Amino acid sequence: MIFPDLNGLQIIPHLTALAIAYALAFPIGWDREKAARSAGLRTFPLVALATCGFVQATESMLAGSPEALARIIEGLIVGIGFVGGGAILKNNTSVHGTATAASIWATGAIGTAVGVGTLDVAIAIAVMTFLTLKLLPILKDKKDD
Numbered sequence: 429m430i431f432p433d434l435n436g437l438q439i440i441p442h443l444t445a446l447a448i449a450y451a452l453a454f455p456i457g458w459d460r461e462k463a464a465r466s467a468g469l470r471t472f473p474l475v476a477l478a479t480c481g482f483v484q485a486t487e488s489m490l491a492g493s494p495e496a497l498a499r500i501i502e503g504l505i506v507g508i509g510f511v512g513g514g515a516i517l518k519n520n521t522s523v524h525g526t527a528t529a530a531s532i533w534a535t536g537a538i539g540t541a542v543g544v545g546t547l548d549v550a551i552a553i554a555v556m557t558f559l560t561l562k563l564l565p566i567l568k569d570k571k572d573d
Contacts, residue, residue: 442484449480449542452554453535459561460528475511475532476539479504483543501540508536531557 450473457472482504483497490496512529534557541550 445484445542445545446477446480448547449476449539449550452476452538452542452550455558456531456535456554456561459558460531463561471532472535475508475535476542479508479536479539480543481539483540487543497544501544504536504540505533508533527561531561 453472453476454469457469460472461468482500486497486500490500512532515525515528515532516523534553538550538553538557541547541553
């Protein structure tokens with residue numbers, strides 16, 4: 429059967445998980461947007477939403493098969509790496525966008541963690557990613573422009 433019995437529809441828990449993934453990624457996207465990076469306010473929440481959605485959409489098919497879930501997550505990791513790679517730009521001797529690419533990858537991990545039900549991990553990744561983007565640039569050497 430392609431469609432499950434609608435009496436067993438679990439829309440509220442899924443919407444809640446998707447909203448949490450979106451909300452945790454939003455500050456990261458906002459930070460990247462304010463910094464005028466190649467990915468920003470739309471990209472980061474959508475990456476978290478999509479990764480959470482892929483995990484949630486396959487959970488009933490994968491019940492009792494951790495190996496199958498691991499393959500889904502492996503595919504997400506590779507796919508997000510590809511998306512992040514698009515944010516990296518090389519210009520002569522300099523490379524830009526690596527922090528944005530790494531942030532996209534971390535945001536995928538946020539969505540995946542929410543999708544598998546480890547909200548504590550998702551929150552920790554979100555907080556640490558946001559703080560890394562906000563606080564660590566002050567430690568970097570400023571180059572003459």
